[in-house]
Amino acid sequence: MSSPTVSIEGPTSTTSEGFLAAAKSGGCAPSSYGSSPTSPGDVDPAIWDKIKDHPCFSEEAHHYFARMHVAVAPACNVQCNYCNRKYDCANESRPGVVSEKLTPDQALRKVIAVANEVPQLSVLGIAGPGDACYDWEKTKATFDRVIREIPDIKLCVSTNGLVLPDHVAELAEMNVDHVTITINMVDPEVGAKIYPWIFYENRRYFGIEAARILHARQMLGLEMLSARGILTKINSVMIPGVNDQHLFEVNKMVKERGAFLHNVMPLISDPAHGTHYGLIGQRGPTAMEMMALQDRLEGGAKLMRHCRQCRADAVGLLGEDRGQEFTLDGIPDDVTYDAGKRQAYRQVVAHERRDHEAARSEAIGMVKATDSEKSLLVAVATKGGGRVNEHFGHAKEFQVYEVSPRGISLVGHRKVERYCLGGGGEDATLEGVFAALEGIHIVLCAKIGNRPKEQLSRAGLRVTDAYGHDYIETAVSALYAAEFGIRPLAATA
Amino acid sequence: MAFKIIASQCTQCGACEFECPSEAIKFKGDAYVIDPIKCTECKEAFDKQQCVSVCPVPKTCVPA
Ligand code: SF4
Ligand code: SF4
Ligand code: SF4
Numbered sequence: 389m390s391s392p393t394v395s396i397e398g399p400t401s402t403t404s405e406g407f408l409a410a411a412k413s414g415g416c417a418p419s420s421y422g423s424s425p426t427s428p429g430d431v432d433p434a435i436w437d438k439i440k441d442h443p444c445f446s447e448e449a450h451h452y453f454a455r456m457h458v459a460v461a462p463a464c465n466v467q468c469n470y471c472n473r474k475y476d477c478a479n480e481s482r483p484g485v486v487s488e489k490l491t492p493d494q495a496l497r498k499v500i501a502v503a504n505e506v507p508q509l510s511v512l513g514i515a516g517p518g519d520a521c522y523d524w525e526k527t528k529a530t531f532d533r534v535i536r537e538i539p540d541i542k543l544c545v546s547t548n549g550l551v552l553p554d555h556v557a558e559l560a561e562m563n564v565d566h567v568t569i570t571i572n573m574v575d576p577e578v579g580a581k582i583y584p585w586i587f588y589e590n591r592r593y594f595g596i597e598a599a600r601i602l603h604a605r606q607m608l609g610l611e612m613l614s615a616r617g618i619l620t621k622i623n624s625v626m627i628p629g630v631n632d633q634h635l636f637e638v639n640k641m642v643k644e645r646g647a648f649l650h651n652v653m654p655l656i657s658d659p660a661h662g663t664h665y666g667l668i669g670q671r672g673p674t675a676m677e678m679m680a681l682q683d684r685l686e687g688g689a690k691l692m693r694h695c696r697q698c699r700a701d702a703v704g705l706l707g708e709d710r711g712q713e714f715t716l717d718g719i720p721d722d723v724t725y726d727a728g729k730r731q732a733y734r735q736v737v738a739h740e741r742r743d744h745e746a747a748r749s750e751a752i753g754m755v756k757a758t759d760s761e762k763s764l765l766v767a768v769a770t771k772g773g774g775r776v777n778e779h780f781g782h783a784k785e786f787q788v789y790e791v792s793p794r795g796i797s798l799v800g801h802r803k804v805e806r807y808c809l810g811g812g813g814e815d816a817t818l819e820g821v822f823a824a825l826e827g828i829h830i831v832l833c834a835k836i837g838n839r840p841k842e843q844l845s846r847a848g849l850r851v852t853d854a855y856g857h858d859y860i861e862t863a864v865s866a867l868y869a870a871e872f873g874i875r876p877l878a879a880t881a
Numbered sequence: 882m883a884f885k886i887i888a889s890q891c892t893q894c895g896a897c898e899f900e901c902p903s904e905a906i907k908f909k910g911d912a913y914v915i916d917p918i919k920c921t922e923c924k925e926a927f928d929k930q931q932c933v934s935v936c937p938v939p940k941t942c943v944p945a
Binding site: 462463464465467489517518522523585587590591592 | 893894895896898899900908934935937
């Protein structure tokens with residue numbers, strides 16, 4: 389078999405408009421100011437080695453690597469007010485929702501089919517619906533089968549933590565390096581407003597008693613994982629008026645117990661989903677409220693800012709979901725793993741990464757050198773590889789970068805309706821895009837038509853394709869310098 | 882005798898399938914169903930039907 393050609397989106401030139409030529413080269417180490425690790429310089433080398441291919445644990449890796457979830461463990465032992473596992477809508481992505489429940493054998497077939505087709509695949513996760521640790525036999529059977537076929541895939545589980553302590557030893561034995569625990573409270577009084585009941589040791593518990601047990605088990609599980617050096621990500625759902633203020637305490641307590649990352653996600657409470665919160669009209673936070681909370685949490689446990697709240701059967705890079713391409717009926721009964729594409733891709737990434745890292749520190753150095761007090765929120769259309777390489781009309785989301793005297797960092801993402809679904813765009817969608825981009829100063833994309841560009845600019849939103857195909861950091865730093873009319877200072881050393 | 886699941890109330894949490902000692906519960910098409918031939922009402926295995934005790938929704942796993 390000839391070796392497949394694999395490339396990362398876009399050309400490989402890195403500079404833009406000659407701004408960087410004037411910028412001082414080298415000197416400044418990249419700063420991450422407390423958010424999820426973006427480069428090897430931010431963490432201990434042993435830890436970097438564990439996270440460098442994990443799109444959720446490393447923000448840098450999320451430009452290059454993809455995850456897939458398999459829904460093999462539907463049973464759940466905790467009821468959350470924001471969850472209703474029953475409804476699946478193809479147009480929707482949110483945790484816990486899935487179109488297809490799989491047996492471990494079916495899951496193996498699907499993982500192989502995806503690994504053969506999606507060279508970016510690096511992580512297999514089991515993340516609901518249900519709880520991977522409660523429905524443990526199926527989780528374990530799936531991991532055992534997959535790791536025999538694809539030994540270099542990373543395994544990841546997501547759990548509510550209730551029975552996590554019972555499985556920590558086995559997780560360690562299976563080399564599961566990454567565990568996500570959903571922790572929404574550390575005070576059972578708050579917990580009672582989020583969890584109506586739990587099922588534990590063959591009994592159902594309600595209210596405060598349930599929350600107290602859940603809390604104790606979550607803390608124990610987290611401590612046990614930390615003691616074994618397994619990296620943990622804590623997911624918290626931000627529920628305005630219920631636990632939003634309380635998340636400071638959660639952040640502090642999980643940090644003390646060794647949590648590696650803290651991921652605060654917005655409550656999704658559309659009444660059509662039939663969740664308790666949806667039905668009682670509990671609202672979710674706005675994008676600006678989310679960002680404000682995350683900003684205030686900076687300095688505690690490291691924050692994850694690039695989570696996409698994927699479906700429990702999502703496939704692909706974080707911003708995309710190719711799950712619909714890999715439904716069971718499209719996968720042959722007999723599939724054999726072919727490592728070719730994944731291996732070739734890894735070589736390309738290894739090279740591209742060094743190049744990107746150099747461009748990134750150069751860009752950050754330049755932003756700092758401008759000595760400006762200002763900060764800029766830039767929304768970027770990208771389809772991976774860390775570049776401005778998506779057309780405005782094709783973007784399903786924008787990644788939001790903040791450029792400020794502290795450097796450049798990813799602070800979130802905004803989902804939008806695709807403006808251009810073949811042919812001309814809809815004006816109604818454009819309004820939606822405009823609303824989703826509240827607070828953003830400038831949008832960068834690979835290409836945009838004149839009509840939407842003018843319409844948006846009339847509405848007060850600037851969009852430019854001047855930086856198409858540049859690295860994101862290169863582009864935003866050049867923009868920053870241009871925006872404030874500051875010529876980069878001459879190198880001082 | 883056997884038990885059955887009232888499909889309109891079931892939240893499809895899957896817990897009953899997992900706890901049933903007789904492997905009588907399966908996800909079929911778009912709902913969980915109990916195979917009346919396999920269901921033993923948990924006699925001998927437990928003093929209370931497991932599907933009834935795990936089910937989060939009252940009166941959803943009921944005698945057929
Ligand atoms: S839900 Fe968030 S943490 Fe989980 S795979 Fe998706 S992006 Fe990663
Ligand atoms: S009563 Fe017992 S045997 Fe019958 S379906 Fe329920 S759990 Fe299974
Ligand atoms: S336990 Fe109850 S709600 Fe859950 S799947 Fe079974 S019948 Fe449905």
